[in-house]
Amino acid sequence: MRISLSARHFRASDNLKKFASEEVMRLKKYYDGILDCEIMLDKQKENRSCDINVKVYSTVLNASESTDDHYKSVVGAVDKLEQQLRKYKGKRITAREGKNTPKVAFE
Secondary structure (H helix, E strand, O other), X not given: OEEEEEEEOXXXXXXXXXXXXXXXXXXXXXXXOOOEEEEXXXXXXXXXXXXXXXXXXXXXXXEEEEEOOHHHHHHHHHHHHHHHXXXXXXXXXXXXXXXXXXXXXXX
């Protein structure tokens, strides 16, 4: 999985970059097919926001969180992506199982 991090309106510290990368790596245990991950951190007057785009096979999942701290925002966005990945993986498994079942005509 490739991870790219960008910061808007501020310079991200090395600790913040490392923390964000480690948090995103947590998503690997929910779905192995993650191709790309893009983390965008933004600083407004009092809000610190985090937008994460995760590219998986045939779709892009995204989540955003805005709090008063970048670390909280990263954790919140990753939590939202965990739920989306579980749902996506469930849909993929259901679709795969549906294709393998034989069609039975009812009389």
